[in-house]
Amino acid sequence: MRIGIDIGGTFTDVVAVDERGSITTVKSLSTPRDPSQGVLDGLELLAGRLQKTLGELLAHTELLIHGTTVATNCLAERRGARVGMITTAGFRDLLELRDGTKASRYDLHAAYPQPLVARPDRIEVAERVRFDGTVQTRLDEDAVLKALSQLRNRDVEAVVVGFLHAHVNPAHELRVRELLEGTGWRVYTVLSHEILNSEGEYDRFSTAAVNAYVGPRLNGYFSRFENRMREAGATFPIMIMQSTGGLLPIDQAGAYAVGCVTSGPAGGAMASALYARLMDAPLVVTYDTGGTTTDISLIEAGTPLERRKTEHEELKIAVPSIDISVVPLGGGSIARLDSGGILTLGPQSAGADPGPACYARGGTLPTLTDANLVLGLLSPKTFLGGRMGLSMELARAAVETLARPLELSIERTALAIHALANVRIAESVRTATLKKGMDPRDMTLLSFGGAGGVHAASVASELSIGRVVIPREASVFSALGFLSADVRLDEQLQIGAQLGADAIPRVLAALDKLKDVAARRLEACGFGPERSRLTLFVDCRYKRQTSTLEVAIPADVADADLAELIRQSFSQRYQQYFGHIHADEEPFIDVCRVSAYGVVGQNNRLDEGGSAGNSLPRPGGFSETRDIFMDGWSTVPAHWFDELLVGTKIPGPAIIESATTAILVPAFVVASVDRLGSLVIEQTAKGGRS
Known part of the structure; x- marks a missing residue:
């Protein structure tokens, strides 16, 4: 069994995949003062789901992969x-x-x-x-x-x-x-x-x-985390998710701490890439709405797009990372009136402590989660499978603090908050795609995160996207993505040469040197040639420019063909990004790079599409109908996600619910369950959109 753990701002997600490909998921509340406690709480819940003691669970575990927000929070909070x-x-x-x-x-x-x-x-x-x-x-x-x-x-x-x-x-x-x-x-x-x-x-x-x-x-956290795991009986390797979507052993991850700044969201991008390959979807845009943020990434040909440099809180981080746009909007985002009396949402968040008002943990400010509960899109009795009740009374009281100055009903105010979230997410997705020269209308929208499903269809409508996919494991998708990753090491050498006959020998020599260094590093991590693979790149630009574009170098390209391959590939990418090329100018090669992968191995059959295991039965409070408020109150069918079989079709309006997420299927839309167990929302023959 392999376990993936993702600590988010509100919940800690735990995913286990066994040798048969059976997937079991749980969520526990994050514990910001000591994140490792939330991990142990989640492992205890997982053991209970699998009818094992914690010791038995750890004894049957061969690998644990962990993503963490410790580095991100250090930068954001300047601590x-x-x-x-x-x-x-x-x-x-x-x-x-x-x-x-x-x-x-x-x-x-x-x-x-x-x-x-x-x-x-x-x-x-x-x-x-x-x-x-x-x-x-x-x-x-x-x-x-x-x-x-x-x-x-x-x-x-x-x-x-x-x-x-x-x-x-x-x-x-x-x-x-x-x-x-x-x-x-x-x-x-x-x-x-x-x-x-x-x-x-x-x-x-x-x-x-x-x-x-x-x-x-980060080193201190890793040390405490590893010690607590070993004290609990863990003997297996512990890997840490990196911003590149690759893994590092825990003892190396602390030394390369900058690689963990977007550790958690990278897992979601890796899971999205896996699903894009399984769905045979060439272009996918994803958004992950959790408790505090919405993270957007792009998947092309089954691979997440990367960037070479990141501005984080105006700090330059110039190492590879998956290109993820982070929007401060999630279920815990606080709705308020700005200085001009206009409704706004975020960036402040209620987080895990005290959390939204409906959590009844001391929060009193209205959040997106409170608004969605007031609208009937969430059930107060089945949240977290019934383990955690939500207070409708407290949610309505919080939203009412905005309803009074807006002179609207509580329901209309909640609907305004919900609609504002839809537009904010859609505009962020549009920006992320268009700046890469991509049209969102040509893409599949993959929505995940516990708070994403109730907004997915409306986001797609705003963007004129005809197909939305919500995985069954949507609320723990990042943790699932950890389990599809391999160890990754990156090496690079500066070249600084205009493309031409003289440059190619330098490029080849640099790539050979980088391959040797990468192979030695992988071997030190326990990965020989039979369990390793390399990808080669050059970063190119025109000579008087400062930013570069990545050009992949196939391993089997002939030396004589390399110059033409670089020239054509760079021109194609430049045309895609900027709409023109400088036909009379040769590319300038800045850097040669090698990404080396130690193949962890997919014994869990994730690469074939896992299957949900130990699905939670519908809680006692689940009802097959739900009163929701969209443009007035209406009663719609409600379905328990885990009970939907492959091929099931559900016309909207309807609510699809699981222990950890809810999905709104609007009117004039048909949802169906694909072979992976994901919910697919498409427009109907009438031409209506979500």
Whole structure:
């Protein structure tokens, strides 16, 4: 058995898949003060579902894969470690100067982003490596030792070393680590070239600083989590989900902490890619609406689209990650009136504690979940399979605080909140697709997350998308995606050459070197050639431009054909993104990259489409009809999702409900269950849309 665990803002999701491909899922409330407690609570629930003790469950587990928001929260809340920095003389203020930009570059009154390393904790030392790797100024080791002593006296928790052109010649950065270790100071240490091995000193320094800022907290959490698991009887390997959609062993993930910044949402993208392949859907846009955010990703030819750089809270992170757009809108998003008296939703969230008002845990502010409960789209008696009742009285009282100033009924106010969520999600999906040169009307919409199903059909209508898919495991889809991932390591080398006959030998030599390094790293993780695979890329641009586009290099391409393949592939992608090409100009090759995968193995048969196991029977409070408010009250059929067989067709309006999610099938729409057990919503022959 393999277990995937995703800690979200409101719930901790646990998914188990056995050797027969049977999928069992549970949800427990997240515990922000100690996230590992929510994990253990979820494992206890899972053991109960499988009629085992916790010890028996762990004894039958061969692998656990964990995604976490610890790194994300450290950045969002600015509660990371105190970081000290040692850098090249003259470059102390680079983190503040950035690349000369800020998010609102034309707003002269906007505050400039604050760096993660305070200026007194950034210390310069004499050293200089030139752009070609030659040493211009030798490292002043006495200055390094003095700087280390100063930082130690300031009680910094992490040290980042960022020297100019260290990606070409890292000797000085490596020597600083040797000197630090010689002092006996055991501090979390980050060398910039080990985090990002490419030119662009701001990108490299910023990414390394983020790693140092979140690393000690993440390392501490991983240590506590692993200790608690071992104390509970776990002997199996523990893997951590990375922002790339790949895995790292837990002991390595703490050192490469920047790779965990979008750990959880990456699981949803990986599960979406798996389902896109199983559905044979070439273009898929996904949205994951959970308790606090909506995460949007794009799947092309069964693979999530990636990005090379991410701006997180105006912090540059220049390492690969799945391209996920995060919108601060979820079930816990708080509805309010802005200064002009206009209804708005979020970004503030009620989170897991106290949660929406209807949770009866102390929350009093109206949230999206409260609105959907008032509308009858959620059942107060079957939430979490009946384990957690919802208070209609408290939900109505919370929504009424907005209804009075809006001079609307409680139901009309709740409907306005619901509609606002639909539009916000749809506009975010439209933006994510169009900026990639894709038309959402040509795509399948895959909706998941516990709060996504009641909005899916309306979002599709806003976007003129004719087909929506909601997986049976929608509310725990990210955790399911963890179980479809492999170990992934990324290596890159700077090239900086215009495409031509002279450039190809350099590209081939770089790729060969990267393949050797990647193979050695995979072998150190326990993956030999028979359990590994490599994908090769070059990042290209036109010479006077700054941003690049990725070009995949097939492993079997002949050397003589490589230049033409790069030229054609780059032109096609450039045309897709920008609508034109520079036909008289050759591409400029910036970087060669290799992504190396250690194949974990899919004994769980996820690659064939798992089957729901240990499905929860309908709770005692479930009713086969439901009163819902859309444009007035109406009574509609209600169906228990786990009881719907493949091929079942359900005309709208109707409610489809499970223990962890609810789906609205509007009028003039037909829903059916596909071979994977997913609910598919399509327009009817009458031409009506959701």
